[in-house]
Amino acid sequence: MKKILLIAAIFTSFVSLAQNIESKIPNSAEAVVSINADRLVELVSISEFNNYNFSKQIFKEVNRKSDDGLTITSIKDFGFNVNSKAFYFYKKTDSISYHSVLVKLTDKNKFENLIPKRSKEKIVSEVTMNILAENGSILIWNDNLLFFSGYQKDANYFSENEDRFMAVTENENKSYYSVKKKITAKWAKKYAFDIFKGNGKKSILSNKNYTASKSKNAAASVWVRNYGQLINSAMSNMAGMSSLVGLQAKSNLYGFESVTANLYFEEKAARLTTKMEVSTEWQKVFKQFYKSKMDKNFYTYFNQNDVLAYFSLSMDMQAMLEEYPALVSSMYGAMMPNFKEEMELGTDFLSLIIDEEAIGELITGDMLFVLNDFTEKEMTYKSYKYDDNYKKKEVTKTKKEVAPDFTIMIGSKKGKLLNKAANLGIKHKLIENEEGYYKVNIPQSKMPFDLYAVVKNNILFFTTSKEKISNIVNNRFVNDLGKHQKMIKNNSSIFYVNAEKMISKVPASELSRKEQGYVNYAKDNLKDAYFKASKMKGNNIYSEIKINTSGAQENSLKTIFDFLEFVSN
Incomplete structure (x- = not known):
């Protein structure tokens, strides 16, 4: 028995x-x-x-x-x-x-x-x-x-x-x-x-935080108990680092506790999602950073049909500067406890010097960078040639270069101050005053594009396009937000790439036959991609990386494997 x-x-x-x-x-x-x-x-x-x-x-x-x-x-x-x-x-x-x-x-x-x-x-x-x-x-x-x-x-x-x-x-x-x-x-x-x-x-299965992080449909998952402590622990293991600064392995450097990530391969997309839990002592700081939303004036100057890629950022600059001393003291005080008093004194002096409200009005914390196009431009440059007597002579030559066409928008409530700075630039011939906007004098030998600037509707604009700056000044800009308004509004930051359009801008003449094959494959199989990071939701910050595919294959994993197959042949 x-x-x-x-x-x-x-x-x-x-x-x-x-x-x-x-x-x-x-x-x-x-x-x-x-x-x-x-x-x-x-x-x-x-x-x-x-x-x-x-x-x-x-x-x-x-x-x-x-x-x-x-x-x-x-x-x-x-x-x-x-x-x-x-x-x-x-x-x-x-x-x-x-x-x-x-x-x-x-x-x-x-x-x-x-x-x-x-x-x-x-x-x-x-x-x-x-x-x-x-x-x-x-x-x-x-x-x-x-x-x-x-x-x-x-x-x-x-x-x-x-x-x-x-x-x-x-x-x-x-x-x-x-x-x-x-x-x-x-x-x-x-x-x-x-x-x-x-x-x-x-067992780890007795940990509710871990079991709650699991996703049935994920192809792979990552769970970290305490991100800040994990990074600090890794740094404390670096030879000499711990003894040099008194690094404490259990201190939380970056304010994040548990972190969860899940990777999904769907029919027409591959996604990586993350959830980062903010530690109790840092929650107020992060909520202050991201309490604001993008100024609606920015939406007036966004057209999805004229975008290859863009990056948006929305945060409260004044709140960041007000919380910065405590942030630095908490981060580096934990990282280097032997120098905690020095850190606190330095940040206190910084608070005395900085006028957080004034800087917060000069740069509000809203920013939008839009890559509109790539264009081929003819550039002039200096070179030398030698005559029959081997005497050097300077000559001017031309060459073609691919230049980006972009627009940068920065939130600012100090238009008068910025215009004063521009007038000073005009005085010293660094800037030219044109019809309601400014042209920055950049030597063509250094930059393959022109740069224009203007302040309007609490936004400081920089753009490489004379047509765009003219449309902005004269209220002729045609906007079309599409799905992007919701994405920009609901998140602290977005990085978006229209892969189809971007790939189509790659000049075929610059590619080998093999490279052209890679480009064609990517063009046929990729749509667009983005990274987004949320504002504080409860005690967490969420982010997502998503790559949308054409759906030519049954799922996005097969699309990736087919690309590896294409490259390996």
């Missing part, structure tokens, strides 16, 4: 393992990345992936480098379960940083065939698992599961504890280097065994 119960228990554990390896990730993990292979296989089948030329090149290279004459022809030949999730997670203790991977296996023997002969000799087999420990890494696997962990010791920790570790060393002749190596290998092995065997460690 005991044997039957034992067999049943083992079978149940294997079934449970096959269902969910995610539960093995400890709740103490600082970051988790999940690759949802089951979702990827739905988008691109195994047979389709195997038939891509770039896949065959990968298989060929693996076969070439193998010791045992492998004949891999499919991604399944690696022995991994391609219909399951795979996980990477990062954990840091005071002494060691661990980068770990969990993957399900379908064929242990196929996986073992990938291991080089020299490493196979180091494999230790136990009752239910195999172990391969090498310098800085440990690998454990059985019939169903593969666990890998690469680890790195914390130099500061071992430097501070050298006397303690050397005092308990049995062999007095051992170097501290070998002692450190032995200790880290021992601790890393215990860490790996605890993960693999599930030795009572609290």
Whole structure:
């Protein structure tokens, strides 16, 4: 009966393992990345992936480098379960940083065939698992599961504890280097065994913040427990940095706590979404920064039919300057606590000097850059030629250059002050006064375009187009916002590119046949793309990167793979 119960228990554990390896990730993990292979296989089948030329090149290279004459022809030949999730997670203790991977296996023997002969000799087999420990890494696997962990010791920790570790060393002749190596290998092995065997460690699945971040339809997901602390921890590991400035690994540099990102491949788009939780002490600061909306006057001078790309930014400059001293003190005071008093004194002096309200009126914080076109212009430049007596003579030559046609709009309530500055420029012949606007005198040898400026409707304009500046001044500008008004209005920043139009501007004469092929492929398959960052919503800031495709393929992942196939041929 005991044997039957034992067999049943083992079978149940294997079934449970096959269902969910995610539960093995400890709740103490600082970051988790999940690759949802089951979702990827739905988008691109195994047979389709195997038939891509770039896949065959990968298989060929693996076969070439193998010791045992492998004949891999499919991604399944690696022995991994391609219909399951795979996980990477990062954990840091005071002494060691661990980068770990969990993957399900379908064929242990196929996986073992990938291991080089020299490493196979180091494999230790136990009752239910195999172990391969090498310098800085440990690998454990059985019939169903593969666990890998690469680890790195914390130099500061071992430097501070050298006397303690050397005092308990049995062999007095051992170097501290070998002692450190032995200790880290021992601790890393215990860490790996605890993960693999599930030795009572609290699972990441008990973390509500983590489970709430999961998205069923995402092809890949990223979760970070505390972004600010993670970055600060990485900086504290830099050689000499921590001791130099007193860097504290647990301080939050950038004001962000948990961060979630999800990658989606849809029928006609690829999307990457992020959610960044703002820490309690920074929430007021961020809300003040982004409490304003883009001045409606900007919409009067935007025409979507005349746009290759644009970048918009909307923030409250006065609020930013008012909060800046506290921001600097919080950020750098945490980063360099040894210099906290110096930071506070410096920011206090800065507050005395700066007139936040006046600067906030000069530059409100609204900005819109629009790339309208690329045009070919003839440029003059100085060169030299030599006569029959080898005497140098200066000559003027011409050449054609591609120049951008753009418009920049900057919010400002200090029109009179800006016009005074322009009049001073006229006095010194840096600026010319034309019909209601200004022309900036830029030597053509330095810039392949003219530049015009005017202040109107609380906006400072710079543009390369004389026609546009004239239309702005004379109220003839025709606007057409389309979908962009909502995007600009509801977000703190937008970066948009009309890929179709942009690609069509690439001069064919400047491209090789191969490059022209890439351009044609992109033109046929890409529509537009954007990055947007929201204003504060509750305690979070959301962002999204989206690339819209033509829909020529079944989904956007196939579009990407087809492009890789095109490039690899």
